[in-house]
Amino acid sequence: MEKQLDPVIKIQHLNKSFGSVHAVNDLSFQVRKGELFAFLGVNGAGKSTTISIICGQLKKDSGEVKIGGNEVDQKPGDIKRMIGVVFQDSVLDKPLTVRENLESRAALYGITGKEFDKRLEELSIILDFKEFMNRQMGKLSGGQRRRIDIARALLHKPEILILDEPTTGLDPQTRKLIWSIIEKLRVSENMTVFLTTHYMEEAASAGYVVILDKGKIVAEGTPYQLKNQYVQDYVSIYGAGEEQIRQLGKPYKAIRDGYQIQVQNTGEATKLIVEHQELFQDYEVVKGGMDDVFLAVTGKVLGGENP
Amino acid sequence: MKTTLALIKRNRKLFFRDKGMLISSLITPIILIVLYGTFLANIYRDSFLSALPDFFKISDKLVDGTVASQLAAGLLAVSCVTVTFCVNLTMIQDRASGARKDFNVSPVKRPLIYLGYFFSTVLNSLMVNLLALALCLGYIGIMGWYLSVADVLWLILDEILLVLFGSILSSIVCYPLKTQGQMSAVGTIVSAGYGFICGAYMPISNFGSGLQKVLSFIPSTYGTSLLKNHMLRGVFEEMEKEGIPTQAIAGIRDSVDCNPIFLGKVVGTGWMLAIMAGTIVILGILYLLITDLKKE
Numbered sequence: 001m002e003k004q005l006d007p008v009i010k011i012q013h014l015n016k017s018f019g020s021v022h023a024v025n026d027l028s029f030q031v032r033k034g035e036l037f038a039f040l041g042v043n044g045a046g047k048s049t050t051i052s053i054i055c056g057q058l059k060k061d062s063g064e065v066k067i068g069g070n071e072v073d074q075k076p077g078d079i080k081r082m083i084g085v086v087f088q089d090s091v092l093d094k095p096l097t098v099r100e101n102l103e104s105r106a107a108l109y110g111i112t113g114k115e116f117d118k119r120l121e122e123l124s125i126i127l128d129f130k131e132f133m134n135r136q137m138g139k140l141s142g143g144q145r146r147r148i149d150i151a152r153a154l155l156h157k158p159e160i161l162i163l164d165e166p167t168t169g170l171d172p173q174t175r176k177l178i179w180s181i182i183e184k185l186r187v188s189e190n191m192t193v194f195l196t197t198h199y200m201e202e203a204a205s206a207g208y209v210v211i212l213d214k215g216k217i218v219a220e221g222t223p224y225q226l227k228n229q230y231v232q233d234y235v236s237i238y239g240a241g242e243e244q245i246r247q248l249g250k251p252y253k254a255i256r257d258g259y260q261i262q263v264q265n266t267g268e269a270t271k272l273i274v275e276h277q278e279l280f281q282d283y284e285v286v287k288g289g290m291d292d293v294f295l296a297v298t299g300k301v302l303g304g305e306n307p
Numbered sequence: 308m309k310t311t312l313a314l315i316k317r318n319r320k321l322f323f324r325d326k327g328m329l330i331s332s333l334i335t336p337i338i339l340i341v342l343y344g345t346f347l348a349n350i351y352r353d354s355f356l357s358a359l360p361d362f363f364k365i366s367d368k369l370v371d372g373t374v375a376s377q378l379a380a381g382l383l384a385v386s387c388v389t390v391t392f393c394v395n396l397t398m399i400q401d402r403a404s405g406a407r408k409d410f411n412v413s414p415v416k417r418p419l420i421y422l423g424y425f426f427s428t429v430l431n432s433l434m435v436n437l438l439a440l441a442l443c444l445g446y447i448g449i450m451g452w453y454l455s456v457a458d459v460l461w462l463i464l465d466e467i468l469l470v471l472f473g474s475i476l477s478s479i480v481c482y483p484l485k486t487q488g489q490m491s492a493v494g495t496i497v498s499a500g501y502g503f504i505c506g507a508y509m510p511i512s513n514f515g516s517g518l519q520k521v522l523s524f525i526p527s528t529y530g531t532s533l534l535k536n537h538m539l540r541g542v543f544e545e546m547e548k549e550g551i552p553t554q555a556i557a558g559i560r561d562s563v564d565c566n567p568i569f570l571g572k573v574v575g576t577g578w579m580l581a582i583m584a585g586t587i588v589i590l591g592i593l594y595l596l597i598t599d600l601k602k603e
Contacts, residue, residue: 055412080414090406092319095324100317107313108413200592 007066008160008192009054014063016049023049031208033159034190036183036204040294041212047196048124049215051162056192064087065208068159077181081109084153088164090145098129098148102155103139104248107242109156110302123151143174150181160192161185166227168198175199200290210291211297219297223290228265231288235261238282248276256283310415315430318397322431325396330582332431334391336386336439340446343378347508347521351377358559363550372451373542376464376561379443381507381536383462384531386439387432387469391477392494394435395428398481399490418590420480421598428474436466453541468583469530475590482597505531510564525571526586532567536576539565 007030016024052058167175180287505527
C-alpha cells in the first residue's frame, strides 16, 4: 500500500524559457504511482513544454525532473522505456495498415518477431481492434484511430501513460469507450496516467489535478479539495415566491421556474434546508464543477481559447 | 539491427504507397532519356565525327553505338544522384507528419533512425536506376551493342557506388530541411546543376582549365568517368579493330572524360573506384556524426 504513494514523477523548481517567453516558471509537483493525474491549462500555459521535458524531447533550463527516481537527463533511454505517449494528433503513418504501423513502432523498443505478434494479440483484445488490423490508418474513424494511438503507446508496457488531450474531437460515446479502456488499464496494470484535457468531466474523475496558467501552478489538489476551495454550491428551489427567498438572506438569482440560492458548501445548504423545511418542498443541491474551479483560478474558460 | 531493418521496411512501404513519389522517381530517368536523345544526341554525334580525320570512314553502327553509350553514361550519372533526392523524402515527411515526434519519445538512438532513411533511399534509388540501366542497355542494343558481360557487371557496380554517393549526399543535404517545399527546391537545384558539375551533360574537357581543376576535386567527376569508361570500353575496342589509330582513340577518350586529370596526373579506373568508395565512407561517417551530435 505504501508503494502506491511513491511519486513516479517528481518535478521541482522546473524552468524553461524560449527567448523572452518563460514557458514554465518554477514548477513543482509530483505524480503518484497508479494515479490518474490531470494537468490543466489553456493553450500556452506550459503543459506541452512540461510534457516534452518529461519525455526527453526538450532540455530544461533548470530544476529537477525525476521519472521513477531517475533524472531525465541522465538515463533518457531507461526513462523513455517507462513512458508511453498518446499525442494530441495521431502521428502514425496514414498510408500503412494498423499492423504495419505497430510493427514499425514496436521495433523502436526492440520488440520484433514472435514477441511483437504476442503483444499485438494482447493489445488487439484489450483495445478491440482485431477487425481492422489490416486496414490503412488513414481509413479509420476518429475513435478507431485513437484506439490504435493508445495501442502504440502501450506496445512496450510503460509504467506511465501520457495522454495529451486524448479525446478531443471525439463523439461522447467514443470518449466514454476510450476512458473505460484507460481506466481499466490504470487499475489492472497499476499504470500511472498523466492527462491533459479540455473536458472538465474527465479532470473531475482524476485523483489529483494541477492547474497551470502562464507557466505557473495556480491551483492544485484533488477535485473535491479544489471544488471546496474555489467554488460555491447552489440550491435550486422551485415553487417558492421571491419574497420568501429574499427573507432567507442569501444571494440568489431567478432561474426558469424558480430561484438559485448561493451557499458556501453542502453543510450550509443542509442547514438552510433543515431550518426552512416548509419552503424546501421541491429543490436540488448543485455542487460547483471543475469548470467553475478553472474559471475561478484562471479567469479563463478551458477550451474557450479555441475557436 | 532489427530496428533499422524494421525502419527500412517501413520507409520502403511508405515510398511504394506514395504514388506521387513513386511515379516522379520512376519518371525521372525516362524524362532524362527523352531529353538526352532529343537535345544531346546530335551534338555528341557531331563532336565525335569532327574528332575523326576526314579520310577516315567508320560504320554507322559504331558511330551510333558510341553516341548512345556516351548518352547512357551521362544519363545514368545524373539519374543515380538526382533520383536519390526524389526518393529521400520520407525524412522530411516524417517531420511534417509528426512521426519523428513519435520516434523521439522512444529509446531508439537517432543514428539508427537515419540509417533507416539512408538504406531505404539506397534500395529505392537502386531499383529505379537499375530500371534506367535496363532501358539504356536496350537503347544501346538498338543503336550499337559493343558491351561484354563484364562491362555490364562493372556498370552495375558503378551504379551502386553512385547511388550510395547520391543517397549519402542527399541525406546530409536534407538533414536540416523541415518542409517538402524546401526539399523540392533543393531537388530542383540539384537536378539542374549536378549534370554540369559531374560532366554528364558536357564533357569536363570542354570547360576552361580553371574550372577543370576545380571539378577535379569533386568526387562525382570520377563517378561519371567510371560509367563512361565501362560504357565505352567495347566501343573503343571496336574502333581499334576498325583501324582507327591509337592516338585518335586516345584523343576521343580524353575528349569524353575517360581519362580525368587530377593535379596533372591521369586517374585510372582503380583510383576512381577508390575515390568513390572513400568519399562514401567519409560522408557516411560525417552523416552518422551529424545525426548523433547535431540537434534537430
